[in-house]
Amino acid sequence: MIQKEIEVGDATSGEVYVLPVSLGQERFWRLDRLNPGNPTWNVPVRFRLQGALDPTILERAFNEIILRHETLRTTVAIAAGQAVQVIKPSLNIEVPVIDLRHIEKTVRDGEIDRLSLQEARWRFDLTTGPLFRVSLLRVDDNEHVLLVTPHHVVADYWSIGLISKELGALYEAYARGARSSLPDLTVQYGDYAVWQRQQADGAVVQGELAYWKTQLEHLPLLEFPTDHPRASGPTYDATITSVLLPVELTDAIREVANREGATFFNTMLAALSIVLRQYSAQTDFGIATQVAGRSNVDLEPLIGLFINTVILRMDLSGDPTVSQLIARVQEVGSQAIAHQHVRFEQLLKDLRPDDYPSHHTLFRTNFICQRDPVKPLEFAGIKLTVIPSKSQGALYDLNVFLVLRNEGWRLACEYNTDLFEASTITRLLGDYRKTLESIAQNLHQPISRLPRLRDVPQPLSSGAHAA
Structure with a gap:
């Protein structure tokens, strides 16, 4: 163009x-x-x-x-x-x-x-x-x-x-x-764009940038096993698979979170990290998520691009108990919120200047857990409800997301279809559910003693290219 x-x-x-x-x-x-x-x-x-x-x-x-x-x-x-x-x-x-x-x-x-x-x-x-x-x-x-x-x-x-x-x-x-x-x-x-660029070189943002550079130093890339080798260039074809989690299960996880002094988000993320550890055999990796990026009340009613990506570094070293892992993830999440004023674009330029604007050498897996910001409405005799969208393309290899709707928490995964078969993603979501059921009953067990996931695929050599 x-x-x-x-x-x-x-x-x-x-x-x-x-x-x-x-x-x-x-x-x-x-x-x-x-x-x-x-x-x-x-x-x-x-x-x-x-x-x-x-x-x-x-x-x-x-x-x-x-x-x-x-x-x-x-x-x-x-x-x-x-x-x-x-x-x-x-x-x-x-x-x-x-x-x-x-x-x-x-x-x-x-x-x-x-x-x-x-x-x-x-x-x-x-x-x-x-x-x-x-x-x-x-x-x-x-x-x-x-x-x-x-x-x-x-x-x-x-x-x-x-x-x-x-x-x-x-x-x-x-x-x-x-x-x-x-x-x-x-x-x-x-107005926001002008203000944002003025703040980018300020003391607050630069101080938080130093935190992120230390926090993500030498961050290993999560090598989730793929069904097909990576192509020589990036590909984006994608689809979405989803399941509805039982209300009894999500209620049990919320009780766990409350007892542990953690958020529901961080408890669900800790469970996902256990699954990814079993698939990848890694104990150190990053998972991205997004924050609203609307730090000023005047920005809340504005349509525009405000969301900001933060990378949460998962540390499963030393075989922690589930309770200990939740505490680790809660601390990482709290620090991410405290240092969210740095735009991901600034961090990417600093950490991966040769790769900018691509994020794929920092992370390939994303996690979202939120109430749906789009609410059902009734106006002038019209009832408006959300229909699950069709995938426009793969932003990430794997985008695992939970959205709270009227019927409960829906667990979904948008995935790159050039890398994964549908059966693999169905198995991944099933393993995530099994892990949630397990940690609700085994909070003080080391993660190595949780029930093993059956038929976990072995890593497939995919070359050095990161899409």
């Missing part, structure tokens, strides 16, 4: 605002330059809308959201050799409606999935935009599937929750013939 070169105030670029990109935007822009249009960096989500929906009001509501949030009117260009945000003063999008009512119900779900996957893997052009897409599938007279797909440069998953909340409020108002009652935003994402 040829990157657009603009000059501030250049009449050919139109009446636009030009601001620095945030550190996160800069990294995703560089990743996009390596593989232009790679849909792995999309944030696709889909909703079920039940009720008498007016697509015209829906489109109007989305365009008001775009008007409120500058980041949804943003593209990326080069000015004076640097990536910059180019913000249009206005932008209207159309929300196309695809009518599927004529398709037999027996095959309709398959067509919904096909169109969902097609939308999730839309190839955005960061220089031209828009970097935010919406489409609507009419599946019955009073039922629709709403597909919302922003690029990561302009939104994170927290932002999806904000989009759905504003959509509900605006649709409700417009359906009544009223105006928007949403409060004005006090800052915009461009």
Whole structure:
């Protein structure tokens, strides 16, 4: 892709605002330059809308959201050799409606999935935009599937929750013939990007950067055994496998966490590290996770890329008891939160300057455990619920995530299908569940005395390349 070169105030670029990109935007822009249009960096989500929906009001509501949030009117260009945000003063999008009512119900779900996957893997052009897409599938007279797909440069998953909340409020108002009652935003994402770069060289961030460089010094890469050798270059094909954990089990783990003075997140992470130790025979490795990155209350209502990646170093050396391991992971997690003001992009440049913007020589496994920030809503007679998304691509070799929904905690794994067979991931999730059941009963046993996982695969030689 040829990157657009603009000059501030250049009449050919139109009446636009030009601001620095945030550190996160800069990294995703560089990743996009390596593989232009790679849909792995999309944030696709889909909703079920039940009720008498007016697509015209829906489109109007989305365009008001775009008007409120500058980041949804943003593209990326080069000015004076640097990536910059180019913000249009206005932008209207159309929300196309695809009518599927004529398709037999027996095959309709398959067509919904096909169109969902097609939308999730839309190839955005960061220089031209828009970097935010919406489409609507009419599946019955009073039922629709709403597909919302922003690029990561302009939104994170927290932002999806904000989009759905504003959509509900605006649709409700417009359906009544009223105006928007949403409060004005006090800052915009461009303000945050400028502030972030000012803070990057400050004493607080530099002090925390020193902590991370020490904490992650000589960090071994987790060598999780793959079913297929790595290709000579990075690959991104992915899918998702998930299971619903029994409420009795997750309640038992929460009781363990409470007794041990740990969070549910860190207790679940400790259990995962036990599983990964048995698969890899390693006692020292890193697992990444994400924090919201919205340290100021003014940032909480903003759509944009705020999430920050932190690497949690797992130490299973010395055959600790389950209780001791939970305490170790809790301390690592607490320190990560205390030092979260350093952007991962800064750390990556310092630790792996030759590999930036790729993270794959630092970690390949990610872990998420959270309540779903996208809540079910009811507005103007419409019921909105989340439908599990289709995978847009493999951000990591393995992305193990737990999301709390109405029915309980859903355990899922998004994985690179060029590396792993579905049976391996199914076995991994089953082994994770068995380990959770085991630690609930064997809290004071050394981890070596926990029941062994059967049929754990042996590492497959994959060469030196890190995708």
